[in-house]
Amino acid sequence: MADDNGNLEGRRQRIDAIDAELQALLNERARLAGEIAEIKRAEGVGEAGFYRPEREAQVLRSVRERNQGPLPDDEVVRLFREIMSACLALERPLTVAFLGPEGTFTEAALDRHFGQSVARAPMGSIGEVFREVEAGTAHYGVVPVENSTEGVVTHTLDRFVRSPLAICGEVVLRIHQQLLARPGADLAGIQRVYSHQQSLAQCREWLDTHLPEAERVAMASNAEAARQAADEEGAAAIAAAAAADHYELAVLAANIEDEPDNTTRFLVIGPEEAGPSGADKTTLVVSGRNRSGTLQALLAPVAAHGLNLTRVESRPSRQAVWEYLFFLDIEGHRQDPAVAAALAELEAEASFYRILGSYPQAAT
Numbered sequence: 591m592a593d594d595n596g597n598l599e600g601r602r603q604r605i606d607a608i609d610a611e612l613q614a615l616l617n618e619r620a621r622l623a624g625e626i627a628e629i630k631r632a633e634g635v636g637e638a639g640f641y642r643p644e645r646e647a648q649v650l651r652s653v654r655e656r657n658q659g660p661l662p663d664d665e666v667v668r669l670f671r672e673i674m675s676a677c678l679a680l681e682r683p684l685t686v687a688f689l690g691p692e693g694t695f696t697e698a699a700l701d702r703h704f705g706q707s708v709a710r711a712p713m714g715s716i717g718e719v720f721r722e723v724e725a726g727t728a729h730y731g732v733v734p735v736e737n738s739t740e741g742v743v744t745h746t747l748d749r750f751v752r753s754p755l756a757i758c759g760e761v762v763l764r765i766h767q768q769l770l771a772r773p774g775a776d777l778a779g780i781q782r783v784y785s786h787q788q789s790l791a792q793c794r795e796w797l798d799t800h801l802p803e804a805e806r807v808a809m810a811s812n813a814e815a816a817r818q819a820a821d822e823e824g825a826a827a828i829a830a831a832a833a834a835d836h837y838e839l840a841v842l843a844a845n846i847e848d849e850p851d852n853t854t855r856f857l858v859i860g861p862e863e864a865g866p867s868g869a870d871k872t873t874l875v876v877s878g879r880n881r882s883g884t885l886q887a888l889l890a891p892v893a894a895h896g897l898n899l900t901r902v903e904s905r906p907s908r909q910a911v912w913e914y915l916f917f918l919d920i921e922g923h924r925q926d927p928a929v930a931a932a933l934a935e936l937e938a939e940a941s942f943y944r945i946l947g948s949y950p951q952a953a954t
């Protein structure tokens with residue numbers, strides 16, 4: 591027993607020594623980040639120049655690659671994410687606008703990308719997130735773009751066409767739906783379930799099995815649903831785990847989504863795009879000159895240069911009937927020679943052409 595205690599004490603002393611060393615190293619790291627900020631100021635970088643998404647992506651990739659455990663890769667990445675967030679806040683405190691209210695999946699994407707040391711500005715719509723960043727009131731913005739539980743994909747793409755902003759990052763989140771209710775509530779007492787219609791749809795089988803009698807009510811967002819459930823006896827909401835904290839609700843049933851690998855993609859928007867990080871993506875919007883064979887003609891250079899096209903989305907151009915804009919995602923950075931060559935050829939084919947940004951690929 592005495593031996594065990596001795597071992598425990600000895601280990602705690604080693605942990606204390608390591609903590610002291612870690613703390614000194616963290617402050618040394620922060621000092622260096624402060625010196626980098628001075629260099630950036632001397633070089634006259636604008637407001638946007640302090641945050642470097644390509645550098646942060648490289649740091650986090652290195653963390654993941656060299657990790658030997660026992661801490662899981664995702665955990666060490668999360669810890670380093672926060673260390674960088676704190677270092678950047680010392681250099682230049684950032685404000686990031688996002689599609690609110692608080693507790694949405696978009697806020698979870700913001701957390702994942704920027705960490706805790708940024709000021710958050712919840713906005714009521716995607717348009718407001720764009721406006722806030724365009725006006726310079728927020729440095730960056732986070733908006734959902736694909737397969738969103740908050741239901742807004744096309745709006746983000748349409749808004750981009752008339753915005754000077756660039757995509758400077760992406761976040762891919764696994765979406766887990768939680769059934770939330772006031773603390774002490776039980777499943778048998780739930781008569782009404784509030785959520786965004788896409789979340790209700792994503793949990794349909796679970797609801798059919800566990801709450802077949804409960805009324806399902808569609809709301810503007812999951813966070814709105816959580817707010818409503820907090821106010822109402824016998825009500826529950828389907829929302830992100832973060833909404834439970836914001837609205838003082840308890841998780842009545844966890845991870846109730848029917849499809850376990852349901853993901854949503856978010857874009858980080860800002861005044862300028864990111865530099866090359868070594869594993870990047872480029873998003874552009876184009877329109878063709880000719881009606882027949884337009885898409886094939888536009889895409890031919892992408893294939894000819896051996897590039898990977900990861901997404902094609904078509905939207906009505908709103909300029910003329912039957913004219914379409916194509917949103918393309920290509921692997922690689924616009925400064926990569928093969929990408930640059932393909933884009934030059936594509937531009938020659940296009941009647942409308944705009945690069946929305948090159949940015950680091952999300953770590954999934």
Ligand SMILES: C=C(O[C@@H]1C=C(C(=O)O)C=C[C@H]1O)C(=O)O
Pocket residue numbers: 622623626640641642643645646649673674675677678681
């Ligand atoms: C320190 C820098 O500034 C910021 C902070 C970073 C960090 O803490 O590692 C990385 C990139 C920037 O967002 C840098 O540009 O290297």
